[in-house]
Amino acid sequence: MAEPLPTLDVLRRELDAGRVSSLELVEAALARAERLEPRLHAFVGLRGAAASAEAAQADARRGRGEVRSPLDGIPVAVKDNQVLAGEPTTCASRILAGFVSPYEATAVARLRAAGAVVIGRTNLDEFAMGSSTENSAFGATRNPWDLERAPGGSSGGSAAAVAAGVVPVALGSDTGGSIRQPAAFCGVVGLKPTYGRVSRYGLVAFASSLDQVGPFARSAADCARVLQTIAGHDARDSTSIPEPAPACLEALSGDVSGLVLGLPREYFVAEGVDPEVLARVREAVAELERAGAKMREVSLPHTRHAIATYYLIAPAEASSNLARYDGVRYGHRAADAATLGDMYRRTRSEGFGSEVKRRILLGTYVLSAGYYDAYYRKALQVRTLLRRDFERALAACDVLVTPTAPEVAFRLGEKSADPLRMYLSDVYTVSANLAGVPGLSIPCGFAHGMPVGLQLLGRALDEATLLRVADAYQRRTEWHARRPPELA
Amino acid sequence: MSAAPHPRYEVVIGLEVHVQLRTESKLFCGCAVRYGEDPNHHACPVCLALPGALPVLNRQAVELALRAALAAHCTVQGRSVFARKNYFYPDLPKGYQISQYEEPLATGGFLDVELDGEGGTQRVRLTRIHMEEDAGKSIHDRAVAGQDGSHVDLNRAGVPLLEIVSEPDLRSPEQAGAYLRALRQLLRYVDVSDADLEKGHFRCDANLSLRPRGASELGIRTELKNLNSFRFVEGALRAEIERQAERLDAGERVVQATLLYDPATERTRVMRVKENADDYRYFPDPDLIPLEIESEALERARAALPELPEARRRRLAEAYELSAYDARQLTESRALADFFEAAARAHGNPKTVANWVLRDVLQALKERSGEIDATALAPEALVGLVRLVEKGKVTASNARPLVAELMQRGGDPQALVRERGLEAVADTGLLEGAVDEVLAAHPEMLERLRAGEEKILNFLMGQVMRRTRGKANPAAVRDILNRRLKD
Amino acid sequence: MARITREEVERIADLARLTLRPEEAERMTGELETILEYVASLEALDTEGVEPTSHAIPLRTPLRDDRVQPGLDPEQAVANAPERDGHAFVVPKVIAEDET
C-alpha cells in the first residue's frame, strides 16, 4: 500500500477502530516516500527500520491499552534542521557532513513522547536560507503539483511530503516565511506560531530572534493538534514564553460570526502581486464574510520596509550563528590544512553553499565597525515600527487576512540567479517574524493550476483564533481536500 | 616599598581583571565548574556549541556579580544586555564569546586602596563591572599536542567570569599591585570568588602609557596580557615602563600593541601590533533576554553584604584599640577577622588575643597554606590555651608551638598540654630544689645579682627553665629567687 | 549609504573566515551591492528616538538554579570530532596570525 495517507484525524480514528496498525501506516509512509523520492526529493534521510520498530512499539502500547495521545503511532516527518538524538542532522549543508546529534530538539522530543513516529528528515534550503528548497547540498525538492516548480522554502521538503500524502503532518521552521510560503505553494496548511511559543532548543539556529518551529498538516484541526503537542514553555530556551500549550482544539467551533477580520491595505496593492492570487484571496474573504465575520480595512504602513529590515537582521544573526561551523568539534574539515587559519578558511569555503556565504558576508558587513548603526541598529528600530503597526492593526481587529505569497509556485531555477528577486517572494511573510506574531497559511483555491495560500495573522499567543478561522473556512470549502495529481 | 617615581614621565596604568565567580555550574549550562580533569569531561551541547543548543543564565552568577558590584560601590544598572563578541579561535566553540558590552551590569564605583608603608589610601575609580563566559583551553605544548597541532579542552568553556575594569588612575607598578591585592581581598571577603591565582581565578591585563610630567594628554598605550601573579604584574609594568621610556627618550613613538611579559628575562615582548582596531562585531545576543535587576533584589543584595574590609579595619582599630597596622593584619581575610573577633569576645581581653593571633596564629598559618577556617583550630581552643598560660598551667614558650599542633589536629588545649607533659611545675619543693641546684652551680651569680646586675635574673631563670624542661612556672621561680636573694 | 567594494568584500570574507575565488568575489560584490542598495531605502525613514527591538515578545530573563546537571560523557563529547587525541579535540598548528 503506497497510497496517499489521509489526515491525522482520519488516521487516528482508523487506529482507534483497529482497522489499521501503526506499523502498516509507517510502512506505507516509508514505501510512498521511497517511491516518490526520485521525482520529489522531499527527504534527506529516511529512518526505515528504526521507524518501523517504533511503530511496532506503538502498536504494542495500543494492545496494552496504553495509548499515549492521538498522535501515538502516527507517521510524521521533521525538517532536517531539528536534531534527533543519535541521528544525523545536515541542514542540507556539506559542512555538517557526518554529524550525529547526541541530543534531541524539544519539539521533536515532545512529538515523539506523544508517540509520533518520525519516518524521515526532510529537505530544506541550506540552513533554512532560501525560499525554494533549491539551495540544498542534496539537490532541490520539487512541487508535487508540478515537478518543474519549486515547493517554496525553506521547509520545502516537509511541505512537499505532506502535500504528496507521504505523512499527514510534518515539522518545519519559519524565519521569514519558511513554513507559510511552502505551505501556500504546495496547497497545505502551515503554521508559524508566536515567537517563543515552541521551544527553539535543538532547532539549528539561522536567525535566533526570528526562528520558530511549527507544523504542516492538511487541515487546521490537525495543525492545532500538533501545536498543542509541541508548544509550551521550555526551560532550556531563554526566549521560550512561560505559558502552557494553548488549548487550540477546543477553540475550533466552526463559528466566526462577530470576529473582525482586517484587510491590510498595503498587502493588496503591492507591486508584482499576481491579480489571480488576489482574486482567490478576495473570494476567501467573501466566504468568511458569509460565515459571519466582519471585514475591516486596516493599515500596516511600514510594510514596504519589511524585506529590507529582514535582510539586515536575519543575515547579521546568521553570520554569528554560523561561526560555530569551524571544523573543530564536528562536521566537515578540509583535508591537509597546515595551519589553523588555513583549516578554518578552507573548511568553511568548502562546506557552505553560495546563498549561505552571501548571507554570512552580508551579515558580517552590517555588523562590522562603522556600519552597525547605519544598518543593524537602524533595522532594529524599523522593527519596532513594524511591531507597532501590528499592535495598532490588531487592536482594531482579531485577525489579519492577506495573501501568503504574491504569486504561485515559481519554476525551478527561475529566481536562483537573482538573490534579491528571491528575497522579495517573502514580502508578505517576513513581517510576522519581525513582529513575533503568529501566522497561518491555508489553501484557498488555484491560480494557473497551482495552489494559492491565504495568510491569517494574529495577536501574539492567539494561535487559537487563527486556527478557528481556518477551521471554519475549511468546514465551508474543500480546497484543502484537493490532492495533487498522483505522481506517475 | 614605594619606588621612586619616574623622573621624566608620568606613568598611567589601567587594569582589567577577570575573576572567576564561585558557582557550582557554568554561566549558561549545567556543566560542573571543575579543573584538573581529563579534557572535555565537563561539556554538554551548550558549551560544546552543538547545532541548536541554547544558553540559560545561572542565577547564582548574577547574584555574585551583583554582590561584587555593590561591594565596589558601583551603580548597578536596572537593565544589562548580553552581547556576542565575534572572533574565531579553537577554544571559543561558538565563534563568539557571550559578554556584556554596551550595557554592562554595573558602572562607576571605586576601591580605596591602602598604600603600604605610606599609611594613606588612594581611591581607584572603576569604569565598569560585567559578566562574561570564559573560553576553553588550547594546549600548544608540543609535549602534549605534538609537532603539527594543538589540543582543545572545553572544560573551562562557559565558566562564569566577572570583568572588572579600572579607570587609568594608577601611577606606579606598586600602586597597581596594591590595587590588585585590595581587589582580591574584597572579592574574597564578599565570597564572590576564591580568587586563587594559581588556579587562574584572578587574571589581569594592564594598559600602560607614559606622558611627559605635566602633560595632560595621554600617551599611546600598550596592553600587557595574562599577568597571572602580583609579582608578574609589577615586574611586567616596570619592564614596560622602561621599554616605553627608552623609546620616548630616543625620540621614537610608542606603537599600540599587545605585549607579553617574560619573567625569566624580565622583559616585555610584542605579541601583536594593533594595526587597526579589532572588529568583534558586537551585537545583543538574540538567544538571551536583557537582564533586569529590580530595586528590591538590589536592596536585598545590599542588605546581605558582609562588612567590607575597610570598614572592618576601622571598626577593629577603634573597638579594640589596635594600631592601624595590627588592624590591617587582622582583617587580611574575612576568616581571620572572624576568628579574631570570636576569640576576643570569648576571652575578654582583645589586646592579649590580638598578640597571640598576630604572632602565633599568623606564624603557624604561614607554615601551611590556606585560611584559618580551613584549619582545625577553633577560636575557643586558642582562648583555652591563652588561659592556661595566664593561669601558669603552661609557660608561654611551651604553649606557642602548640598553636600549629592545634591547627593540625584540633581538640582541647588542656589535653594536648597534658599529653605532651608540658604542664607547668608549680610544686614549690621541686622548684626550690632546681633553683638551689642552679645557684650551687653558679655561686658568683647570686652575688652579681645582689650587686644590681638585673640581667642575671634572666640568666638564672633560663637555667631553672632548662632544668625543668621549660615547665617551671616563671612567677614561682622568680619568687624563690627573690627569697634566696634576701637570705 | 556607501556601496560595497571588492576590497571590502574580501575584508569581510576574511573576518568570516571564508576564501572567495576571484570570480566568486566579483559576483558577490555585485550581488551585495544590489542588496545594499535595496536596503538603503530604510535611510529615508525617520527613526529618531525609536527604541530598537531585539526581541519581539517582551519577556523576563529566565534564571537557572546553580545546580550541576549531567552533560555528555567525554567519549560522546568528542565523538563527532574530525580529529581527536584521547578526549581532546585536535586542530592544526596555530601560528601568530591566527591569534586574536
Ligand SMILES: [Mg+2]
Ligand atoms: Mg573580557
Ligand SMILES: [Zn+2]
Ligand atoms: Zn555545558
